[in-house]
Amino acid sequence: MKTAIVTDSTAYITKEVRDKYDIHMIPLTVVFDNEIYEEEVDLQAGQFYEEVKSKALPTTSQPSIGKFAELFEQLSKEYDEVISIHLSSGISGTYQGAITAGNMVDNINVFAFDTEISCMVQGFYAIEAAKLAKSGKTAADIIPVLEELKKTSHAYFMVDDLAHLQRGGRLSSAQALIGSLLQVKPLLHFADKVIVPFEKIRTRKKAMKRIVDLLAEATNGEEYQAVIIHANREEEAIEWKAELAERYPNIEFSISYFGAVIGTHLGEGSMGLGWMKKI
Secondary structure: OOEEEEEHHHOEEEOOOOHHHHHEEEEOOOEEEEEEEOOOOEEHHHHHHHHHHHHOEEEEEEOOOOHHHHHHHHHHHOOOOOEEEEEEOOOOOHHHHHHHHHOOOOOOOOEEOOOOOHHHHHHHHHHHHHHHHHHHHHHHHHHHHHHHOOOOOOOEOOOOOOHHHHHHHOHHHHHHHHHHOOOOOEEEEOOOOOEEEEEEEEOHHHHHHHHHHHHHHHOOOOEEEEEEOOOOOHHHHHHHHHHHHHHHHOEEEEEEEEEEHHHHOOOOOOOEEEEEOOO
């Protein structure tokens, strides 16, 4: 039994890592001024943050059922089954699209997995699944492991630019104005599959400290993997990683980014930290 691992572009796994672990990626799309881009294929994060400075905020959409079906058909020539690992079903129809397409395709069994999260924490699920698949494990073996990991995975995001949230319709103009005057940095997290406010904190520095406190509380000295996620703030992410790696030797830290789809909703300057127990 040969098992393929699929994820979508919002996991923001680099091509190098996808190639290393044989992870197949299906892109979400971003529409700028009626031009359609496939995220992580013909629109990279750096380009997106440049474009958004001078253009209207883009719209985003999930992969079409046809794109999924095409990918699964292609995989059926080499694999017996697919685990399709996606961003939270509460913020996108991508997971449901994988289920629908899986039911349309013959010759291969498709198992969709809802990570209930996004970005590189979603990527952690895909990488762990791919390692297990490479060792000969099947979906029946792998999915219970992913469900166990779900009990230990969390992510918190600090939104820097309230005006960006307001432009995207996620915040009223009055709220954005009041928040900006008060320098409020809302902390967001996933709860029941959707992104909701966790706390409102007055400054960027305090917000980032609060996220670290949450990490320390959750990991409690155990072996974890964690990822710093930034929206066009690579230097700040590198500094933060060095500081955290020194303080928490039990945690393996990496750096990732908010790409175009998630960046559209959070805005430049956002920072996040996500984690999951090591297996």
